[in-house]
Amino acid sequence: MSMWIQAQQLQGEALHQMQALYGQHFPIEVRHYLAQWIETQLWDSVELDNPSEEAKAKRLLDSLVAELQRKAQLQGGEDGFLLKIKLGHYANQLKSTYDRCPLELVRCIKHILQSEQRLVQEATNATCGGDAQSMDSLSQRHQQINQTFEELRLATQETENELRKLQHSQEYFIIQYQENLRIQAQLSSLASLPPTERTQRETTLQSKRATVEAWLTREASTLQKYRLDLSEQHQKTLNLLRKQQTLILDDELIQWKRRQQLAGNGGPHEGGLDVLQSWCEKLADLIWQNRQQIRRCEHLTQQLPLPGPMEELLSKLNADITDIISALVTSTFIIEKQPPQVLKTQTKFAATVRLLVGGKLNVHMNPPQVKAVIVSEQQAKALLKNESTHSESSGEILNNNCVMEYHQATGTLSAHFRNMSLKRIKRSDRRGAESVTEEKFTVLFESQFSVGGNELVFNVKTLSLPVVVIVHGSQDNNATATVLWDNAFAEPGRVPFIVPDKVLWPQLCEALNMKYKAEMHSGRGLTEDNLVFLAQKAFTSSSNNPEDYHNMTISWAQFNRESLPGRNFTFWQWFDGVVELMKKHLKPHWNDGAILGFVNKQQAQDMLLSKPNGTFLLRFSDSEIGGITIAWVAENPNKSGERLVWNLLPYTTKDFSIRSLADRISDLNHLLFLYPDRPKDEVFAKYYTPPLSKAPVDGYVKPQIKQVVPEFTTPNPEPSGGASSFMDQTASPSVGHPNSFGVYPPMGDAMLDADGDFDLEDTMDVARHVEELLRRPMANQWSNQQP
Structure with a gap:
């Protein structure tokens, strides 16, 4: 069922919200008649913050206009005449509106589709169970918030009605008061009349004045009561507003910010900002209405002073509601798109800030300017403690000023910093073993907003997530570790940027799994066996029982400061090397379940020896950062009847930039079954590179790169007219005497790591070897052709 069909079935407030998405900027008729076409276009493929995407957006606009015109031409008959004119008008209108800013059309339609999807999902969640008990906690919270808004709307409407009654009563009171003054003036003028007439008229006027004064006395008490009652009602409304605002800003918005931070570790992309904006706008509207009433x-x-505490009560109410609106404005100045948390100097980066109540409070009528500066952890602490009134900087950011723009289609007020660059950074003195990649900074965004025609002016600031500044790509690995630890274990409301030095192992597992799944772009994350392998590596343990690690803690030093035993790299550096290798070259194979990966050499041997010869598996090298090896079981060529598990020299990312894993496995004919028993072609054939043509091109024969393991190579001469280039790969058995079977001269122990894996840096550089080979002129094999 299309989204539009479901959207048309919405009811009540949800239907009203859906209808409010449309207007002159995008007519609802266009959505209706082009529903299927709109929902099949790749709107999400357009990066709204990238000006170079404007051409793509322009093509989508032209296609939309053409589709509308085509739809209009299809309308026939008397009934279709008006629709034909209307659709043609809409085509011209959209062309005129968005021709110079096609990205705004894409922004508008993406906002509409996302909002419709949210409304439909919320309606589905609300009706699936049939009652409140069956709703999930999110739906219940949203229902509670919406119910409170309805209470606030009714309360505000009631105080508005009461205020009008008070105003009407007071106006009548003033009229009667003036009448009393007029009677008094008449009484004063009776002195000039004859005594008989004066007495008669004086009696009448005195009676009338007594009646009016009695009424004024009673009415003054009534007015005072009205005012006190109204103040009490306003106080109740303000208490409810404050409670609702606390729920939205201190719970929902903080949760959104937490999801945004976890997204930096690969968590689900933070959503729901449009929902938060709709809530904040409702708050702003209600707060402003109540403020105007007060x-x-x-x-x-002031117009009619009466004895009593009204002035003090109203002064307090005014101060309270000003505090509420101040908290709303300052808290809803947020960073929609965070700057990169690993920030390299002299490199362009982007960020987006947004004021969630900007449109509702008409802040855009006097567009504010936002400034970005980078500050240290200590400076951030001082800012939050109000110890620093001016923004000191720890560096220089180019293009750090931006004017906030109002987008009519989405109702958002935001500033898009598209071309910032950190020119320089000033570091503080580091403590103990802390390195430059453990030092945290933050980008501070600040602005000034005026509300109600400069009636209220707010200075607002917001801090980005912690960033680690690097000057070279070699620092990226350690900087990412700092960011991952901070994102995973930061507590809401913390002092910048305190994180625990130790965490429970399962907490770190959750963070590592989140990161891994995100990089693989699939639901296949780390299994319990994988996590046990990682625990064994982190704690230098041999236990295979997951329960043994549940209550263990791992420190930051164990994570990425101290090297693993017998290695020159840390736990994180090894894990990140695996992630980078998988992300760049092996992602499809992991998602296919072809790579076991987290298996040590002894485990691989135990697994393979129970399988037929030719069975192999892929595991990550224990001794090489970002290395993966092939282990397989085969006969010992020097001892009949003995079977050995062989381990190929680990591959790294530079190896796979020359020849893919699938092609390397295809080259090795002795590899038959992927553990436990899957024929290798069944798993890898879809990734094999198609064979090259043997025919010479322009007199040249193109060489082919093939991988061989000499001990397991069966001679297979190339047909006439072909030329091949071979990469030798060394294999070593897990048991026995490796050098007895090698094609290279015997190697000293210094060239073997503690696991027995070969160190690629100390042996053949495959990449350099192949590059030299390909640059070498090939001998002409056809005497009748000249190069």
Whole structure:
């Protein structure tokens, strides 16, 4: 069922919200008549913050206009005449509106589709179970918030009605008061009349004045009661507003920010910002209405002063509601798109800030400017403690000023910093073993907003997530570790940027799994066996029982400061090397389940020896950062009846940039079954590179790269007219005497790591070897052709 069909079935407030998405900027009729076409276009493929994407957006606009015109031409008959004119008009209108800014059309349609999807999903969640008990906690919270908004709307409407009654009563009171003054003036003028007439008229006027004064006395008490009652009602509304605002800003918005931070570790991309904006706008609207009511009450009190505590009550109410709106404005100035958390100097980066109540409070009528500066951890602490009133900087950011723009289609007020660059950074003195990649900074965004025609002015600031500044790509690995630890274990409301030095092992497992799954772009993350392998590596343990690690803690030093035993790299550096290798070259194979990966050499041997010869598996090298090896079982060529598990020299990312894993496995004919028993072609054939043509091109024969393991190579001469280039790969058995079977001269122990794996840096550089080979002129094999 299309999204539009489901959207049309919405009811009540959800239907009203859906209808509010449309207007002159994008008519609802266009959505209706082009529903299927709109939902099949690749709107998400357009990067809204990238000006170079404007051409793609322009093509989508032209296609939309053409589709509307085509739809209009299809309308026939008397009934279709008006629709034909209307659709043609909409085509011209959209062309005129968005021709110079096609990215705004894409922004508008993406906002509409996302909002419709949210409304439909919320409606589905609300009706699936049939009652509140069956709703998930998210739906229940949203229902509670919406119910409170309805209470606030009714309460605000009630105080508005009461205020009008008060105003009407007070106006009538003033009229009667003027009448009393007029009677008094008449009484004063009776002195000039004859005594008989004066007595008669004086009696009448005195009676009338007594009646009016009695009424004024009673009405003054009534007015005072009205005012006190109204103040009490306003106080109740303000208490409910404050409670609702706390729920939205301190719970929902903080949770959104937490999801945004976890997204930096690969968590689900933070959503729901449009929902938060709709709530904040409702708050702003209600707060402003109540503030205006309180100010009108103050005006009425000044117009007709009466004995009592009204001035103090109204002054307190005014101060309270100003505090509420101040908290709303300052808290809803947020970073929609965070700057990169590993920030390299002299490199362009982007960020987006947004004011969630900007449109509702008409802040865009006087567009504010936002400034970005980078500050240290200590400077951030001082800012939050209000110890620093001006923004000191720890570096220089180019293009750090931006004017906030209002997007009519989405109702958002935001500033898009597209071309910032950190020119320089000033570091602080480091403590103990802390390295430059453990030092945290933050990008501070600050601005000034005026509300209500400069009636209220707010200075606002917001801090980005912690960033680690690097000057060279070699620092990226350690900087990423700092960011991952901070994102995973930061507590809401912390002092910048405190994180625990130790965490439970299962907490770190969750963070590592999140990162791994995100990089693989699939639901296949780390299994319990994988995590046990990682625990064994982190704690230098041999236990295979997951329960043994549940209550263990791992420190930051164990994670990425101290090298693993017998290695020159840390736990994180090894894990990150695996992630980078998989992400760049082996992602499809992991998602296919072809790579076991997290298996040590002894485990691989135990697994393979129970399988037929030719069975192999892929495991990550224990001794090489970002290395993966092939282990397989085969007969010992020097001892009949003995079977050995062989391990190929680990591959790294530079090896796979020359020849893919699938092609390397295809080259090795002695590899038959992927553990436990899958024929290798069944798993890898779809990734094999198609064979090259044997025919010479322009007199040249193109060489082919093939991998061989000499001990397991069966001679297979190339047909006439072909030329091949071979890469030798060394294999070593897990048991026995490796050098007895090698094609290279015997190697000293210094060339073997503690696991017995060969160190690629100390042996043949495959990449350099192949590059030299390909640059070498080939001998001409056809006497009748000249190069």
